Amino acid sequence: MGTVGALLRELLRRPQSAAGTLIVLFFLVLAVFGPLIAPYTANDQSHPAAQAPSAEYPFGTDHLGRDVFSRVVLGARSILLMAGLGTLIAVVLGTVVGLAIGYYGGFIDDVVSRTIDAFLALPALLVALVTLGIVRNLPLERGTFAAWLASNSVLLVIALVYVPIVARVVRSSTLDVKTREFVEAAQIRGEPAVYIMFREILPSVVPALVVEGSLRFSYAIFLVASLGFLGVGASPPTPDWGLMVNENRRLYHLTPWALLYPTFAIALLVVGVNLMSDAIKRIMQRGG
Amino acid sequence: MPDARKIYSTYGDEQPDISRRRFLKAMAAGAAGFVMVACAPGGTGTTSAPDAEGSAAGAEEAALTGAVLRIGWAGAPANLDPISASADTEIALLNAIYDYLVDTDVENNLVPRLATDWEVSDDGLTYTVTIAEGVTFHNGDPLTLDDIIWTFDRLRSPDTATADLFANIESIEPGEGNTLVFTLTEPNPDFMYTLTDNHAVILQANAENIGSEFNGTGPFILDSYTPADRATLSANPNYFQGAPGVAGIEFLFLGDNEAAVNALRGGVIDAVMRLDNATYLSLVDDPGFNAVEVPTNGHDLVRLRADREPGSDPLVREAFKLATDRQAIFDRTQYGFGAVGHDHPIGPLYAAYYADDLEPLPHDPARARELLTLAGYEDGLEMTLYVPNAPGRPALAEALAAQWAEAGINVTIEVQEEAVYYGDEGWLEVDLGITPWGSRPVPQLYLDLAYECGAQWNEAHYCNDDLDELIVTARTTLDEEERAAAYREIQRILIEDGPVIIPYFFASLAVFSPAVQNVELHPFPGRTNLYRATLSS
Numbered sequence: 001m002g003t004v005g006a007l008l009r010e011l012l013r014r015p016q017s018a019a020g021t022l023i024v025l026f027f028l029v030l031a032v033f034g035p036l037i038a039p040y041t042a043n044d045q046s047h048p049a050a051q052a053p054s055a056e057y058p059f060g061t062d063h064l065g066r067d068v069f070s071r072v073v074l075g076a077r078s079i080l081l082m083a084g085l086g087t088l089i090a091v092v093l094g095t096v097v098g099l100a101i102g103y104y105g106g107f108i109d110d111v112v113s114r115t116i117d118a119f120l121a122l123p124a125l126l127v128a129l130v131t132l133g134i135v136r137n138l139p140l141e142r143g144t145f146a147a148w149l150a151s152n153s154v155l156l157v158i159a160l161v162y163v164p165i166v167a168r169v170v171r172s173s174t175l176d177v178k179t180r181e182f183v184e185a186a187q188i189r190g191e192p193a194v195y196i197m198f199r200e201i202l203p204s205v206v207p208a209l210v211v212e213g214s215l216r217f218s219y220a221i222f223l224v225a226s227l228g229f230l231g232v233g234a235s236p237p238t239p240d241w242g243l244m245v246n247e248n249r250r251l252y253h254l255t256p257w258a259l260l261y262p263t264f265a266i267a268l269l270v271v272g273v274n275l276m277s278d279a280i281k282r283i284m285q286r287g288g
Numbered sequence: 289m290p291d292a293r294k295i296y297s298t299y300g301d302e303q304p305d306i307s308r309r310r311f312l313k314a315m316a317a318g319a320a321g322f323v324m325v326a327c328a329p330g331g332t333g334t335t336s337a338p339d340a341e342g343s344a345a346g347a348e349e350a351a352l353t354g355a356v357l358r359i360g361w362a363g364a365p366a367n368l369d370p371i372s373a374s375a376d377t378e379i380a381l382l383n384a385i386y387d388y389l390v391d392t393d394v395e396n397n398l399v400p401r402l403a404t405d406w407e408v409s410d411d412g413l414t415y416t417v418t419i420a421e422g423v424t425f426h427n428g429d430p431l432t433l434d435d436i437i438w439t440f441d442r443l444r445s446p447d448t449a450t451a452d453l454f455a456n457i458e459s460i461e462p463g464e465g466n467t468l469v470f471t472l473t474e475p476n477p478d479f480m481y482t483l484t485d486n487h488a489v490i491l492q493a494n495a496e497n498i499g500s501e502f503n504g505t506g507p508f509i510l511d512s513y514t515p516a517d518r519a520t521l522s523a524n525p526n527y528f529q530g531a532p533g534v535a536g537i538e539f540l541f542l543g544d545n546e547a548a549v550n551a552l553r554g555g556v557i558d559a560v561m562r563l564d565n566a567t568y569l570s571l572v573d574d575p576g577f578n579a580v581e582v583p584t585n586g587h588d589l590v591r592l593r594a595d596r597e598p599g600s601d602p603l604v605r606e607a608f609k610l611a612t613d614r615q616a617i618f619d620r621t622q623y624g625f626g627a628v629g630h631d632h633p634i635g636p637l638y639a640a641y642y643a644d645d646l647e648p649l650p651h652d653p654a655r656a657r658e659l660l661t662l663a664g665y666e667d668g669l670e671m672t673l674y675v676p677n678a679p680g681r682p683a684l685a686e687a688l689a690a691q692w693a694e695a696g697i698n699v700t701i702e703v704q705e706e707a708v709y710y711g712d713e714g715w716l717e718v719d720l721g722i723t724p725w726g727s728r729p730v731p732q733l734y735l736d737l738a739y740e741c742g743a744q745w746n747e748a749h750y751c752n753d754d755l756d757e758l759i760v761t762a763r764t765t766l767d768e769e770e771r772a773a774a775y776r777e778i779q780r781i782l783i784e785d786g787p788v789i790i791p792y793f794f795a796s797l798a799v800f801s802p803a804v805q806n807v808e809l810h811p812f813p814g815r816t817n818l819y820r821a822t823l824s825s
Contacts, residue, residue: 045690049620063566064620064687231677236701237686247683250546250566254623 020275030076038070060257071239083220086158094166102174207284214277360548364541369499379814386489386504412475438493507819533822564679584727584811595749610656611695629790632782633734641775656695668696676709727811748787
């Protein structure tokens with residue numbers, strides 16, 4: 001874990017990457033402690049409607065009389081959780097697939113790589129929309145595993161969309177590494193393939209993986225927000241930022257603040273993650 | 289923007305000023321329009337614009353210079369066979385190409401169209417309807433009584449969506465002169481209103497390819513139709529009420545109201561006729577447009593299935609109503625357009641029948657919680673609230689969810705695409721749903737369709753013998769007093785025991801460019817008649 005601390009120190013050294021890191025940390029704090037920070041619950045409509053920002057309601061209230069500040073604060077958790085967990089699943093699965101096809105090569109590599117290429121030709125948002133459109137409208141019994149999957153479909157869709165991309169990156173790094181001497185030495189020692197992939201090759205792939213993961217994370221945030229905006233992500237009254245933008249866009253003339261603050265939150269988070277991911281890339285390249 | 293916000297924040301017990309002003313203007317336009325159609329065909333009409341004078345000259349000029357009225361719609365027709373068409377875009381196209389026997393106006397009065405006059409026998413069983421002379425179809429054939437009889441035979445044939453509506457017709461025979469005699473099996477004081485039904489446009493006898501070929505008698509002739517894009521129509525110079533005021537109409541089918549409003553701002557279209565509240569609010573004070581608001585009987589129906597738990601328990605139904613604050617919902621989702629509802633479909637526009645003094649149950653979440661405990665739900669209720677993804681409806685669901693939560697009713701909101709909500713497992717099946725109901729000219733149509741036990745669209749599956757008896761009385765009695773009494777009792781039963789919450793009646797909202805004149809917005813926007821419309825330069 002010393003490496004995480006070292007990475008953090010490295011990130012905080014330059015102003016740009018420090019700003020990005022602090023922004024991300026700020027939103028992480030909101031995600032974890034949101035319910036303690038937000039003065040009201042997400043769907044509390046006991047306030048006067050359409051109030052401009054004031055000392056009492058720092059971000060104003062929306063047309064249903066909900067505190068926009070509370071909703072923005074509470075919204076941090078779902079977007080970070082969706083984008084973060086989705087990216088994590090994509091990275092884990094993508095690593096396994098990428099290592100396997102890169103290491104074994106041959107026919108399996110041909111089949112899987114061409115499938116991945118075909119997948120990459122499709123825009124992520126389109127794949128997500130079609131998948132969610134189908135999954136959401138399946139008549140599923142409550143309490144079944146399928147229904148549980150459907151209720152977490154946004155998470156799974158993000159994973160689905162990004163697995164091929166991660167797999168491709170890992171595959172090319174694997175191809176690079178597998179001809180090195182230490183891998184050949186392990187093969188001569190008679191180590192099992194799984195051991196070679198995860199103990200010999202994976203550590204060399206990690207820098208590329210961290211860079212790719214942080215980049216995917218910033219795309220995933222945009223994707224979650226887009227899906228919320230298009231109405232196929234979170235269900236109302238979840239304080240999902242994308243959904244909030246959608247709900248309030250027709251009322252821009254009446255409650256502009258209810259539209260502005262969630263938009264600003266999405267923008268700030270994406271900028272923060274991007275700055276941080278740039279810095280991680282720089283550090284990894286220098287270190288590698 | 290300041291004015292728009294004023295509407296919102298100053299809204300109290302009465303309609304906001306701006307809204308009342310628009311309302312009066314629309315009503316004045318409506319009344320004048322009625323007079324015009326009934327008494328002075330060919331004369332100058334009324335308008336949504338302030339300067340109605342001199343529009344007759346404008347009409348001739350426009351027709352000569354080839355002015356085309358371009359109307360934008362959010363959405364597009366899916367089905368243009370009159371027997372099953374229902375959306376505004378579909379009806380708007382049919383209403384331009386074909387004629388109804390009778391129209392209704394903005395105040396739900398009957399307005400002659402192909403039928404110029406009608407008489408009822410004393411027993412209420414025989415209607416003698418006089419048909420206009422000299423009407424021709426677009427293909428040149430004259431309109432005959434056989435065409436009308438054929439059309440209604442088609443609508444009456446079993447297994448059609450319209451069979452129930454016209455089941456009361458025993459026979460349709462040609463009468464003396466150019467009259468048709470409708471004989472009924474039982475009296476129906478609303479019979480003429482059933483002839484105004486959206487499906488009842490007059491086709492030519494033995495018409496083929498209905499829904500893809502369009503040969504009507506109406507004021508406009510279809511030139512071209514590109515599904516999901518546009519329909520282009522030209523004026524029918526031989527229209528029996530005189531040639532239309534514009535050279536043609538173009539309907540543009542756009543993705544949503546924002547696209548339509550952008551097209552209007554950009555001068556690509558001249559009007560948007562089916563706006564949601566929020567979008568309308570952004571245009572209402574724009575001096576560059578004429579915003580028109582018409583109150584309607586249309587409403588959003590929040591209904592609980594009454595044939596199985598938990599809605600089968602009257603205590604639970606009462607709890608849902610006590611947990612609902614209709615005024616707050618109206619203020620926060622309708623912004624002062626329309627009227628607060630009383631949990632029954634007989635709204636304030638049905639002035640002769642609306643019982644103003646019968647208040648809905650008060651907002652009392654604590655009492656609602658007690659009733660739920662009495663009904664055996666000590667820990668409250670967990671349910672899914674299904675809502676179609678139409679503008680403003682998810683917001684209604686959110687408002688209900690917040691209010692009901694105070695009473696221990698916790699709902700998960702499931703927003704569904706409209707095609708899914710109206711699909712097989714949708715609105716007629718789910719336990720808790722929100723269904724928008726369009727405006728009807730008479731209250732009986734709602735009761736027959738959705739409140740009588742076993743009715744086709746009784747989505748709440750509610751059966752109440754007392755209610756059914758009253759619905760039959762109201763449907764058949766010729767005694768106006770007895771009818772009003774029945775409607776009053778129906779309102780009382782639905783308020784106290786019914787399975788529905790009607791938080792508000794919505795308004796029909798449209799925005800026109802100032803060039804458009806002589807259009808009277810209809811409570812059902814698709815039924816707005818455009819043949820008197822003119823365009824000034």
